[in-house]
Structures are given as structure tokens and as C-alpha cells.
Amino acid sequence: xxxxxxxxxxxxxxxxxxxxxxxxxxxxxxxxxxxxxxxxxxxxxxxxxxxxxxxxxxxxxxxxxxxxxxxxxxxxxxxxxxxxxxxxxxxxxxxxxxxxxxxxxxxxxxxxxxxxxxxxxxxxxxxxxxxxxxxxxxxxxxxxxxxxxxxxxxxxxxxxxxxxxxxxxxxxxxxxxxxxxxxxxxxxxxxxxxxxxxxxxxxxxxxxxxxxxxxxxxxxxxxxxxxxxxxxxxxxxxxxxxxxxxxxxxxxxxxxxxxxxxxxxxxxxxxxxxxxxxxxxxxxxxxxxxxxxxxxxxxxxxxxxxxxxxxxxxxxxxxxxxxxxxxxxxxxxxxxxxxxxxxxxxxxxxxxxxxxxxxxxxxxxxxxxxxxxxxxxxxxxxxxxxxxxxxxxxxxxxxxxxxxxxxxxxxxxxxxxxxxxxxxxxxxxxxxxxxxxxxxxxxxxxxxxxxxxxxxxxxxxxxxxxxxxxxxxxxxxxxxxxxxxxxxxxxxxxxxxxxxxxxxxxxxxxxxxxxxxxxxxxxxxxxxxxxxxxxxxxxxxxxxxxxxxxxxxxxxxxxx
Amino acid sequence: xxxxxxxxxxxxxxxxxxxxxxxxxxxxxxxxxxxxxxxxxxxxxxxxxxxxxxxxxxxxxxxxxxxxxxxxxxxxxxxxxxxxxxxxxxxxxxxxxxxxxxxxxxxxxxxxxxxxxxxxxxxxxxxxxxxxxxxxxxxxxxxxxxxxxxxxxxxxxxxxxxxxxxxxxxxxxxxxxxxxxxxxxxxxxxxxxxxxxxxxxxxxxxxxxxxxxxxxxxxxxxxxxxxxxxxxxxxxxxxxxxxxxxxxxxxxxxxxxxxxxxxxxxxxxxxxxxxxxxxxxxxxxxxxxxxxxxxxxxxxxxxxxxxxxxxxxxxxxxx
Numbered sequence: 001x002x003x004x005x006x007x008x009x010x011x012x013x014x015x016x017x018x019x020x021x022x023x024x025x026x027x028x029x030x031x032x033x034x035x036x037x038x039x040x041x042x043x044x045x046x047x048x049x050x051x052x053x054x055x056x057x058x059x060x061x062x063x064x065x066x067x068x069x070x071x072x073x074x075x076x077x078x079x080x081x082x083x084x085x086x087x088x089x090x091x092x093x094x095x096x097x098x099x100x101x102x103x104x105x106x107x108x109x110x111x112x113x114x115x116x117x118x119x120x121x122x123x124x125x126x127x128x129x130x131x132x133x134x135x136x137x138x139x140x141x142x143x144x145x146x147x148x149x150x151x152x153x154x155x156x157x158x159x160x161x162x163x164x165x166x167x168x169x170x171x172x173x174x175x176x177x178x179x180x181x182x183x184x185x186x187x188x189x190x191x192x193x194x195x196x197x198x199x200x201x202x203x204x205x206x207x208x209x210x211x212x213x214x215x216x217x218x219x220x221x222x223x224x225x226x227x228x229x230x231x232x233x234x235x236x237x238x239x240x241x242x243x244x245x246x247x248x249x250x251x252x253x254x255x256x257x258x259x260x261x262x263x264x265x266x267x268x269x270x271x272x273x274x275x276x277x278x279x280x281x282x283x284x285x286x287x288x289x290x291x292x293x294x295x296x297x298x299x300x301x302x303x304x305x306x307x308x309x310x311x312x313x314x315x316x317x318x319x320x321x322x323x324x325x326x327x328x329x330x331x332x333x334x335x336x337x338x339x340x341x342x343x344x345x346x347x348x349x350x351x352x353x354x355x356x357x358x359x360x361x362x363x364x365x366x367x368x369x370x371x372x373x374x375x376x377x378x379x380x381x382x383x384x385x386x387x388x389x390x391x392x393x394x395x396x397x398x399x400x401x402x403x404x405x406x407x408x409x410x411x412x413x414x415x416x417x418x419x420x421x422x423x424x425x426x427x428x429x430x431x432x433x434x435x436x437x438x439x440x441x442x443x444x445x446x447x448x449x450x451x452x453x454x455x456x457x458x459x460x461x462x463x464x465x466x467x468x469x470x471x472x473x474x475x476x477x478x479x480x481x482x483x484x485x486x487x488x489x490x491x492x493x494x495x496x497x498x499x500x501x502x503x504x505x506x507x508x509x510x511x512x513x514x515x516x517x518x519x520x521x522x523x524x525x526x527x528x529x530x531x532x533x534x535x536x537x538x539x540x541x542x543x544x545x546x547x548x549x550x551x552x553x554x555x556x557x558x559x560x
Numbered sequence: 561x562x563x564x565x566x567x568x569x570x571x572x573x574x575x576x577x578x579x580x581x582x583x584x585x586x587x588x589x590x591x592x593x594x595x596x597x598x599x600x601x602x603x604x605x606x607x608x609x610x611x612x613x614x615x616x617x618x619x620x621x622x623x624x625x626x627x628x629x630x631x632x633x634x635x636x637x638x639x640x641x642x643x644x645x646x647x648x649x650x651x652x653x654x655x656x657x658x659x660x661x662x663x664x665x666x667x668x669x670x671x672x673x674x675x676x677x678x679x680x681x682x683x684x685x686x687x688x689x690x691x692x693x694x695x696x697x698x699x700x701x702x703x704x705x706x707x708x709x710x711x712x713x714x715x716x717x718x719x720x721x722x723x724x725x726x727x728x729x730x731x732x733x734x735x736x737x738x739x740x741x742x743x744x745x746x747x748x749x750x751x752x753x754x755x756x757x758x759x760x761x762x763x764x765x766x767x768x769x770x771x772x773x774x775x776x777x778x779x780x781x782x783x784x785x786x787x788x789x790x791x792x793x794x795x796x797x798x799x800x801x802x803x804x805x806x807x808x809x810x811x812x813x814x815x816x817x818x819x820x821x822x823x824x825x826x827x828x829x830x831x832x833x834x835x836x837x838x839x840x841x842x843x844x845x846x847x848x849x850x851x852x853x854x855x856x857x858x859x860x861x862x863x864x865x866x867x868x869x870x871x872x873x874x875x876x877x878x879x
Contacts, residue, residue, distance in 0.1 A: 090835040091642075091652075091832060091835040091836070091839070091841075092644055092835065092838075092839050243733070246644075246645065247827065247831065247832070247835060248827050249730075249732065249733065274728070275821075275822055275831045275835070276822055276823075278823075279822070279823060280825075282714050282718065282727035282728060283726075283727055283728040285718070285719035285720070285727065286714075286718040286719050286723060286725075286726050286727035286728070287723065287726075288726045288727060288728045288730065436838075
């Protein structure tokens with residue numbers, strides 16, 4: 001489908017803060033491990049990720065894992081039972097170990113397949129909940145991946161270097177189109193099997209964002225020869241797909257060979273499609289399901305009022321921009337862009353658009369990136385200055401169309417709120433709400449003034465996805481002519497020293513903060529809900545809903 | 561024999577109606593602004609892959625040929641394949657059609673007798689408490705959209721006030737439509753409340769007219785017991801005019817399930833149609849449009865024939 005939601009596009013949802021750490025360089029990893037109390041002494045090592053298997057060995061890391069904390073609070077986990085999870089889905093849903101087309105597909109993928117590395121709650125790249133034991137950064141363009149020992153697929157076959165190579169090859173296949181962003185970085189010829197558990201990856205260009213890419217939930221390991229059409233779907237995840245009917249439900253059975261000892265607790269997970277968010281909430285309230293994904297912001301209060309239900313709100317780096325094409329009038333003039341940003345009453349946006357389930361943003365994205373410049377002054381509404389800037393630009397009494405899609409909650413509301421606020425500055429904004437198919441169709445990324453949404457990702461990965469001329473979704477047509485922004489981007493990609501890279505990122509953020517095409521008023525939270533007896537889910541910063549779907553539902557147990 | 565001729569003529573007319581509907585449905589789906597090839601391949605489609613996809617879907621052929629191919633498929637029981645997953649439409653929709661038909665039939669079986677009883681009783685108790693109160697209640701119900709009634713019932717019986725029935729229906733793939741009887745209580749209630757006001761009011765008016773007629777008065781004067789007067793003389797004549805309204809309401813159920821299925825997450829044709837429109841899944845949209853049209857044609861046909869059969873005047877005129 002054409003609708004562009006970020007979860008549609010593999011690789012669009014990543015995270016944030018790890019950037020520095022995770023990002024990328026070995027030094028970063030080492031720093032993370034050190035921070036976690038690992039005694040591995042990685043801090044200075046620089047060339048390896050430290051070698052600690054955080055799942056098995058990093059005591060501090062494991063203890064910090066959400067599931068364990070909750071479990072401790074609520075008693076020890078009980079095994080058995082069936083969890084019914086409601087998602088908004090349709091007949092367009094698919095199951096593929098490395099791809100999704102709609103958000104409902106996320107839950108099904110996470111249950112059955114796992115990536116090589118993952119993000120923790122601080123958005124560091126870690127080895128927990130993932131298949132690699134270590135990823136060594138030899139250079140910004142050379143990586144060595146070693147698998148954990150003893151991991152087997154659902155059918156009992158051990159996971160080997162061949163499977164890792166096949167998994168990369170499948171994602172690189174241009175006909176499948178699973179990971180378009182990876183293709184410029186990597187050729188199949190850059191993949192070498194070192195031994196049964198080890199693969200060397202030679203990139204075509206330096207890119208410290210490579211490891212972040214591996215931590216994307218969609219960058220999973222599938223067995224050699226895997227296809228979407230396989231009647232028996234094989235992965236390494238805590239649950240194996242047993243049946244799937246698009247637009248209705250899927251059933252997932254406990255993986256008896258699962259590598260993470262003691263998990264999963266549940267015998268079965270059922271993921272049930274709902275056509276409508278309202279019926280999803282009703283189903284939870286009446287007890288037809290045990291947990292739901294994506295509570296409409298406006299309905300959160302009805303859930304929290306019910307003592308049998310728990311609202312799970314996770315802070316996220318997701319953001320809802322209003323996009324100005326910097327090469328189209330009237331936005332060619334930076335003063336006009338500046339004026340638009342000063343028109344916004346951000347607190348009101350959080351209330352009006354998100355019903356309070358989010359926080360104020362400062363026209364910059366990548367908020368969980370370790371290099372995010374927190375010290376830039378928070379921009380606030382200043383109608384007088386906005387009027388002055390518009391007058392200076394000769395744009396008094398500006399009238400302009402602002403487009404929004406009807407299939408993405410929040411965007412029509414965002415556009416309407418902006419239109420109201422713009423009136424104070426004498427700007428007439430005509431909101432045009434289009435059906436999703438039309439909105440994300442041929443005209444998407446060509447419009448002068450529009451709305452969009454993105455998930456959580458590190459700054460550089462986000463720049464690659466949306467803020468370069470050759471990005472997949474160049475919504476703002478950034479950077480402007482004559483800017484050195486793109487040069488800085490490539491410089492940062494090749495920079496393995498965290499501090500130095502942060503300095504470059506700071507310059508890039510400064511450019512976007514001063515003159516960029518995004519009006520970023522709010523970061524929206526991830527909002528889910530479950531019955532009180534569903535245990536093991538933690539409200540912590542996350543990339544995916546429902547505490548990363550309880551990492552494939554393995555952390556979840558039912559209190560009887 | 562006149563009756564048979566009438567039925568045949570009426571069937572022929574129904575077929576003609578469906579033929580006209582097929583032209584309109586096909587023309588309308590052709591006129592949709594979205595491009596199915598793009599919808600299937602997504603944003604990253606190349607011009608070459610789009611062109612290849614259009615050929616695969618048969619869009620390169622002249623419209624008339626596409627139409628005759630489609631119509632031929634419909635007539636031979638092969639309505640094509642879903643654009644979304646390439647599955648034959650009947651594989652994909654078979655269970656959903658069964659589910660929706662089941663919901664419609666249960667709703668009809670509950671609502672039609674109920675409306676006849678309510679309407680007749682109101683006529684008998686004309687201007688008494690029962691009559692005036694049902695008059696107010698049916699007027700209120702008739703003026704409320706289905707989804708409002710549905711939302712109210714959910715709040716009252718499933719989520720907020722009481723938890724006596726589920727708020728959603730779950731018929732699992734491969735299960736019989738009646739596998740979640742508890743779940744269909746509310747959907748059937750909504751459809752019933754949508755149908756009863758109309759039919760009951762017409763039945764009441766029709767019954768009053770009949771009760772005031774000479775032949776009912778005659779029967780009463782003859783000393784025929786009131787019960788026989790009602791069942792033998794009044795009811796058959798009052799039902800005739802009401803049958804047309806019943807037919808319209810049963811046909812309405814075919815469309816009404818779209819709202820109800822969406823509200824209760826009932827896996828039937830209503831939700832399938834909604835998804836198909838969103839995904840520009842033309843074969844499914846076309847098939848379901850024809851299916852719903854066919855339900856309209858068949859129920860109207862049955863009503864026409866039924867009216868003839870129960871109305872002595874009309875029955876005799878045919879011979």
C-alpha cells in the first residue's frame with residue numbers, strides 16, 4: 001500500500017539516544033557497557049564492543065530489564081495461558097520475518113523473529129533481546145558480527161553465519177524491496193563467512209549508522225531460503241506462527257527451543273485484528289481481549305478510569321511535523337519559515353492534538369540521540385515577532401493551503417490547531433484533509449505545506465531518511481542550495497569518535513533549528529492498554545508499542 | 561398459471577436490474593481516482609513495474625473487454641482474484657459471506673415477527689398507553705442513526721454500565737457463524753432496533769385500516785370470534801402492504817451490516833468492503849456491490865410475489 005506511515009516503511013522506525021553510543025562506534029558500545037557496570041573495561045578499547053554478552057553476563061543490564069522489575073513487584077512469573085492482543089488491522093496485513101506493510105504486522109513480526117542487536121530503554125544499542133554476542137567495529141566501513149552460541153530456529157536448526165548472510169541478501173534484494181536504505185551501503189559481495197558463527201561485513205562507504213540499522217526491529221535473522229510464502233514460518237523468536245488470516249487473527253505457539261532460558265511464559269498468543277480503534281477500546285473494556293495496541297489519545301481517560309485496566313504510556317521520540325518545502329514560495333524566505341515556527345503555541349498543541357500524551361518539541365528531531373542539543377533555547381509562541389518577520393518578508397496577510405491525511409490520527413487536528421493559531425498573526429491557513437491513499441500518493445513530498453509523522457530514530461538515520469535531497473521522503477526539500485549540510489552528514493557518518501561526531505551533529509541541528517523546514521511542535525507518546533492481570537510490561541521509553549510488544553511477548557505473563 | 565407468468569416476468573426484470581447495476585458498478589470503479597497498480601506496489605514502484613502490474617491486472621485491455629471478462633467471470637462463478645493477495649475472491653470472502661448472511665437472517669427472524677406483533681397490537685390498542693408509548697419509542701429509535709444506537713448499547717451492556725455481553729464479536733477463521741452466539745446479541749439488537757420502528761409503524765397503519773374495513777366489521781357482526789377475525793381476516797390483508805416495507809428493510813440489512821460490522825468488529829462482508837475500498841481492491845468492491853444489489857433484487861422479488869399470494873384481490877386479478 002501506498003500509505004506512508006513510518007511503520008510501513010521498513011527501517012523508518014528506529015531510535016534515538018543510542019546514536020552516540022550505539023551508534024555506532026565501538027567506542028560507543030564500550031561506553032555503554034561501562035555505563036552498565038560491566039567490568040569488561042571497554043571504555044578505552046575502541047575497537048571492539050567489549051565482548052560482553054549483556055543478556056547472559058551483564059548483571060546490571062539484566063536487572064534493569066523491565067520484565068524482571070515488574071515481575072519482582074507482582075510476584076514471580078506464572079507460566080501458561082493465552083494472551084489475546086487487539087490491534088488495528090485489515091485484510092491488507094501480512095506476515096514476513098523482515099517486512100511489514102501495516103502497523104498490525106509489527107506485533108506478528110516481533111513474536112517470531114529477532115534482530116542481531118536491539119535498543120534498551122536509554123536507546124543504547126545492546127545485545128539483550130537479540131542474536132549477536134558481539135559486533136566489532138574494525139572501521140566505520142568494516143564490521144564483524146558474531147552470533148550467540150546455542151541459538152536455534154523454531155525447527156531446531158542452529159542459527160549459523162550462512163543464515164545471517166542470507167538474511168542480509170534477502171533484505172538487499174531489490175525485487176523484494178525490503179530495505180531500500182541498506183542498498184547504497186552494502187553489496188552482497190561485502191558479506192564474508194569467517195566461521196560458523198561469524199560474518200564480516202564490508203560496507204561500500206563509511207557509515208557509523210550501520211549498527212543502528214541492525215538494531216531496527218525489522219533487521220531480523222531468517223533461515224537460509226526463507227520466503228514470505230513458506231507454509232511453515234521459521235524464525236528464532238519466542239513464538240512461532242501457527243495460523244494467520246489477514247483481517248481476522250493470527251495464532252502464535254510457544255517456541256519450546258527458545259534460547260532466552262525460562263521464557264516465554266505464555267503458551268499461546270492470539271493477535272486479533274480490529275477494523276476500528278473505537279471497537280478496539282470497547283473490546284478491552286468488555287474483556288474480549290487482554291491488551292490493545294494504540295489507544296486513541298482522546299480515549300485514554302476512559303481507560304485510566306477503569307480500575308481493571310492499565311494504561312501503558314511510553315515516552316517516544318515520535319514526532320508530528322508540519323513540513324514547509326524550503327524551495328517553494330513563500331518558504332524560500334527563511335523569515336517566513338521562522339515566522340511559522342513562532343506562530344505555534346506548543347503547549348496548546350500537546351493538549352489539543354495529543355490530549356496531553358506527549359511533550360513540547362523544539363523544531364528538532366532525534367530527541368533521544370545522545371548528541372541532541374538540549375541547550376538550544378526552547379522556542380515559544382511570539383505573535384508580534386512572527387508578524388514582524390512576515391512584514392519584513394513582504395508576506396503580510398499570507399494565505400496558504402495546509403494538507404493533512406485522514407488516515408493518521410493527530411494530523412488533521414494538528415493542521416486545524418495550527419490554522420487557528422495562525423489567525424492571530426493574520427495568516428490564513430486553509431486546511432485540506434485528503435484521504436490517505438491520495439495524500440501519500442504521487443503528490444506526497446511535492447506539497448509546499450503539509451503534515452507528516454515519524455517514529456523514533458537517531459539523528460543521522462533520520463537525516464538519511466528525510467532531510468536530504470536523495471532521501472526516500474524529502475518532505476521539506478532540505479537542505480537549501482549552497483548549504484554544507486550534506487557534506488557535514490557524510491563527515492559525521494565516517495566519524496567514529498563520539499565527541500567529534502556530536503560536534504558535527506550539533507552544527508547540523510543548529511542549521512535545522514535556525515532555518516529548517518520542519519515545524520516540530522510535539523513529540524507524541526506511545527499509548528497502549530492492558531488488563532491488570534497482564535504482567536511483565538513496563539512503561540519506559542520505547543521504539544515500539546506495548547513495551548516493544550513485550551519483546552515478542554516473552555516477558556508477558558498472566559496473573560491468575 | 562398467471563402467477564407463474566408473473567414470477568417469471570418479475571425474475572426477468574430482476575436480472576435486467578442486476579445487469580444495469582453491473583454496468584454502473586463497473587463504470588464507477590473504473591472512474592475511481594486511485595490507481596490499483598500503485599496501491600499494490602506502493603510508493604517505491606517504478607514506471608516499468610507499474611506498467612507490468614497494469615498488464616497483469618488486465619488494465620491494458622479496452623474497457624468493454626474488461627467488462628465482459630468480469631461479467632463472464634461472475635456468471636461462471638469465477639469473480640476473479642483479490643488484488644491485495646491474489647487469492648480467489650470466493651476463498652477469501654466465502655466465510656465472510658456466510659457470517660454476514662447469518663447475521664442478516666438472525667436479525668430478520670427476530671425483527672420481522674416482533675414488528676408485526678408490536679404494530680398489530682398497537683393498532684388493536686389504538687390511542688391507549690401501549691400504542692402511544694410505542695409510537696414515541698419507535699419515532700425516537702427511527703430518528704437515531706444505527707451507530708448511535710450501537711454505541712449506546714455497548715456503553716450500557718458491555719463496557720461502562722454493565723458487563724453482561726461482549727462489545728465485539730469474534731468468529732474465528734474456519735468456525736461456524738454461530739460459534740459466538742453471545743457476541744452477536746448486540747449486533748442483532750442494533751439491527752432489530754433499526755428495522756422494528758419502520759415495519760411496526762407501517763404494520764400499525766395497515767392494521768388500523770383493515771380493522772376499520774367493511775369485511776372485518778361484517779365478520780365481527782357475524783359473531784366470528786375476535787381471534788379468528790384477527791388472524792383469518794385482518795392479518796393477511798394488513799400484511800400485504802407491509803411486506804414491501806419488510807423487503808426494503810431486509811435489503812437494508814445488507815447495507816446496514818457495514819456499520820454494524822464495523823462497530824462490533826464482526827468479520828463479514830461489511831468490513832471486507834470497507835477494507836477493499838480503502839485498498840482500491842476493485843474485484844472485491846465490484847463483487848460485494850453486486851452481491852448487495854442481488855440481495856435487494858431478491859428480497860424485493862420475494863416481497864412482490866408474497867404480496868400477490870397474501871392479497872386475495874391481487875391473486876385473483878392474475879388469473
